[in-house]
Amino acid sequence: MKRIIVNSCFLLLIAAALFSFSDKAAPKVLIFSKTAGYHHSAIPNGIEAIKKIGLENGFLIDTTTDSTLFTDGNLKQYAAVIFLNTTGNLFDSLQEQALVRYIHNGGGFVGIHAATDAEYKWPWYGKMVGGYFESHPKQQQAKLTVVDNTHPSTKGLPKEWIRFDEWYSFKNLNKDVHVLVTIDETSYEGGKNGAFHPMAWWQDFEGGRVFYTALGHTEASYTEPLYLKHLTGGILYAIGKKK
Numbered sequence: 559m560k561r562i563i564v565n566s567c568f569l570l571l572i573a574a575a576l577f578s579f580s581d582k583a584a585p586k587v588l589i590f591s592k593t594a595g596y597h598h599s600a601i602p603n604g605i606e607a608i609k610k611i612g613l614e615n616g617f618l619i620d621t622t623t624d625s626t627l628f629t630d631g632n633l634k635q636y637a638a639v640i641f642l643n644t645t646g647n648l649f650d651s652l653q654e655q656a657l658v659r660y661i662h663n664g665g666g667f668v669g670i671h672a673a674t675d676a677e678y679k680w681p682w683y684g685k686m687v688g689g690y691f692e693s694h695p696k697q698q699q700a701k702l703t704v705v706d707n708t709h710p711s712t713k714g715l716p717k718e719w720i721r722f723d724e725w726y727s728f729k730n731l732n733k734d735v736h737v738l739v740t741i742d743e744t745s746y747e748g749g750k751n752g753a754f755h756p757m758a759w760w761q762d763f764e765g766g767r768v769f770y771t772a773l774g775h776t777e778a779s780y781t782e783p784l785y786l787k788h789l790t791g792g793i794l795y796a797i798g799k800k801k
Contacts, residue, residue, distance in 0.1 A: 589608055662765045
C-alpha cells in the first residue's frame with residue numbers, strides 16, 4: 559500500500575509539471591479595446607467570444623484598455639495583439655514606436671471592425687491595418703463574396719455570404735493587402751467604394767502578420783458560427799498557429 563501511495567504522488571507531480579509546462583508554452587494574445595471615440599456595445603461580447611476561441615484553440619488571453627501597456631517589455635510576451643473595435647487616438651509617440659518594433663520583430667496584429675477608425679494622423683498605422691474608415695450607412699443585410707478561400711479565416715465559408723452588420727466604406731486603402739472578402743454594393747444601400755469593395759484582408763507587413771475584418775459591429779456577430787469561424791482563422795494566422 560505504501561508503494562502505491564508513493565507512485566500515485568509521483569504521477570501527480572509529473573502531471574502537474576506537464577500542465578505547468580503546457581501552460582507556459584501556450585501562445586498568448588492581448589485584446590486591446592480602448593475607445594477615444596465611439597464606444598461599441600459589442601466589445602464585451604467580442605471579448606467573451608475570443609476567450610472561448612482561445613480555450614478551444616490553445617492560446618491564452620489578456621485584455622486591456624490601457625495604452626501604457628504598449629512597451630517593448632510587455633508586448634514581447636504576446637504572439638498577437640487584437641484591436642477590438644478601438645476608436646480615436648490611442649497612443650502617444652513612445653507607445654506608437656513600441657507597436658512598430660513589435661510588428662518589426664514578427665508580432666501578429668488582428669484588427670476587428672473599428673480598428674480602422676483609429677489613429678488617423680499616424681500614416682504607418684493606416685498602412686499597417688490596411689486603410690481608414692470613411693463612412694457607413696444604416697445597419698442592414700448585404701451580400702459578401704469570399705474571393706480567396708485558401709486563408710485560415712475564409713476556409714469553410716460560403717462563396718456568397720449573406721449577413722446583417724454595419725458596413726464600412728474605406729479611404730486610403732493599402733493596395734498591397736491580400737483581399738479575402740468583398741461586399742456587393744448592389745446588395746445594400748450606402749456603399750462608397752464601388753465595384754471592388756474589400757471587407758477583410760491580410761498582409762505580411764514589415765516582418766509581422768496582419769489580419770483585418772470589417773465585420774463585427776453587432777453584438778449578435780459574436781454568437782454567429784460563420785463569423786466566429788472567420789475570426790478564429792484570422793487570429794490563428796496572426797499568432798502563427800495552425801489548428
